[in-house]
Amino acid sequence: MTQDHTPLNTSRADLLARLEEERTYDLAVIGGGATGLGVALDAAVRGFSVVLVESHDFAKGTSSRATKLVHGGVRYLAQGNIALVREALHERTTLLRNAPHLAQPLAFVMPSYRCWESPFYGVGLKMYDALAGSAGLGATEFLGVQRTLQCLPTARPDGLKGGVKYWDGQFDDARLALALARTAARHGALLVNYCAARSLVHDAGKVSGVLCEDTETGKAYKIRARCVVNATGVWVDALRQQDSEATHRPVRPIVAPSQGVHVVVDREFLPSDHALMVPKTADGRVLFAVPWLGKVILGTTDSPRNDLDREPEPFAQELQFILGESARYLRRAPGPSDIRSIWVGLRPLVKPEDDDGNNTKSLSREHTVLVSRSGLVTVTGGKWTTYRAMAEDVLDKCFEKGLLPGRPAGGTVRLPLVGTPSGPVQHRMCDPQGWHSYGSEEVFVRDLPGAAASLGGEVTEAMVRFAARFEYARTVEDVLARRRRVLFLDARQAAAAAPDVARILQEETGVDPGLEAFLRLTERYVALPGK
Known part of the structure; x- marks a missing residue:
């Protein structure tokens, strides 16, 4: 059918x-x-x-503030949680198949600056491949210095011994x-x-x-x-x-909430379709530098947080950690003035009976x-x-528990999500224009008024109208943060596009689209902690 x-x-x-x-x-x-x-x-x-x-x-x-990775969890493998990794690797394949316009394979490279790192992490990643089995996205490879720098052209060459390349997935969470x-x-x-x-x-x-x-x-x-x-x-x-x-x-x-901070910078800091992954930083955390929609995401932290703010802000030490660790691995490290957007997600970690919630990494x-x-x-x-x-x-x-009558599972295993194209997908997750995210519905968006009328931030008038009519959008934030990802990519650019988006949304919905509230929000996405 x-x-x-x-x-x-x-x-x-x-x-x-x-x-x-x-x-x-x-x-x-x-x-x-x-x-x-x-x-x-x-x-x-x-x-x-x-x-x-x-x-x-x-x-x-x-759910809109993830690191944009569809992954089995390399660090969970290091923790010995084989069952979780195996399940996640299986689900990774399912997600990539059911929403190929929104998720794609992504190659990661771990640069090695100590002689033991490549063999040590390489063995673990070979096990990762083995757990994936037929659901694997590509074989783990050991890289020499030159090949590592080809994949990560802005990695620090001083002391580089080589690297390990492995595969996981990437997606647009919102x-x-x-x-x-x-x-x-x-x-x-x-x-x-x-x-x-x-x-x-x-x-x-x-x-x-x-x-x-x-x-x-x-x-x-x-x-x-x-x-x-x-x-x-x-x-x-x-x-x-x-x-x-x-x-x-x-x-x-x-629940013991854990805060994850992400910093977005321009692609010039990592002009590659490969992501950089550091499995163990100075304090034991993982560091990613991930290309996404024309920018690079740096992160993430794992800090306990007791308040449940809808718009949590980063702690000063978290920003220092991300920028400081980036400087250890990138030839030219970004500074505070290079930040285009900072966003924070609260993870709902489940604590055991005897846990005080102060060590969320465990x-x-x-x-x-x-x-x-x-x-x-x-x-x-x-x-x-x-x-x-x-x-x-x-x-x-x-x-x-008898709350519902039992019915067979499995209906979502091979269920294409809305927008899934019927033919092959050209993966363009690094494309800032983001037309790929509409999949089979791109033709409907382009048929609406204003398909060529850019509002800035790779958003067109037609995209706003489509969001209002078919994607539940009610506010400027809905459009610029989640229907299009401008706020998460460049908060100042989002602020510039906001008045035009508000005007079109009001035409479509007849309600206040929350322009002033959104402009205040954009300021938080570029505000540095302690200032």
Whole structure:
């Protein structure tokens, strides 16, 4: 059967009209990040009636702030977590196949400045290849000095002994989240962003729904559901606590947030299609320099953080770490004035019973699924690469607890996401224009008014109109941070494009697109800590 590539309209009036209907859903999902969207898609594909609400925009939090890597986890292999690595390598292949316009293989090079580094890390990476098996993306290679510098032309040549090249994947996280949402909608799910879950509904001590509120109008909606999933990432404990208070059953917090900082600089600092990876820096952390959409991402840190700000800011020592370590490996290291954007993600790491949350590097990256006595299903932890496997585990738990009738899994293993082209894909993840991210829908975008009218930051008028009509976009931030990635690539460029984007959005939606709030936000993405 030929796939229909015609985009579905995401008129907010229509979405809210459906939300207001009197009905009982099989499944209500709270949280529109990678995990919640994955659960909604899997359940919809199995034929369940599904509703998902998100208090902000889809992927507003952690799920748009990843290091943009689809990976098995080299450092998890070093920790001895073979099961997690094997699962992630399998899911890596699945993701690359199901969304080839949004994910692609990427070669990484570890430069060696000590004689023991290449053989030591090379052996580990050969094991990485072996675990991947037929799902491997390319064989690990040992490189000499000249070949290493060909792959990483701006690496420091002084003392270079060679390097090791291996393969992983890269993706556009926010646009993948959007593809999950839109694919779930194609399978009948109702997804509404800017609709906050204010409280859970309990009947006879059991969770039976959600009270939510349209944050644009303040109008309240009551959702009835046989099963409710709490997929709110680092914020899951707040909803668990609310459930606990309603049922008078105390709960222990399970999330230890970890902060990851990313610094974006111009491509001149690493003019290559290969990424640089340092497996062990001066303090034991990993350092990446990853080419992405015409820029280079430097990161990432792993620092405990107790507050749960929606727009967390980097600590001064984190920026010093990234720039300082970059200077050890790049011939010309970027300084503070070279930074185009700084963004921070909070990872929802799951802490064991005896953990105080102060050493997040030692915490597991595996996910956890819990079911409270009231029937609230909570999922947290994990990582982007394994979102699909996490969704299957959530539904298995729902079946096990009798919250939903069991239905076979596997429907998402070979499920092309919205936009997947029917033919071969020319990988262009390093292309700043980003047309590749529309996949089969590029033709629809180019047919809209203003396809050639550039607004700056590789954004056209047609892209804004497409975002408003077919991609749930409501604000300037939605467009410039997540439908297009300008804020994450160059915050000043995003600020320059914002007024025109706001004008077009207001024409399309008729609501305030939040221009002033976005301009204030752009200042935070270039503000250096301590200033």
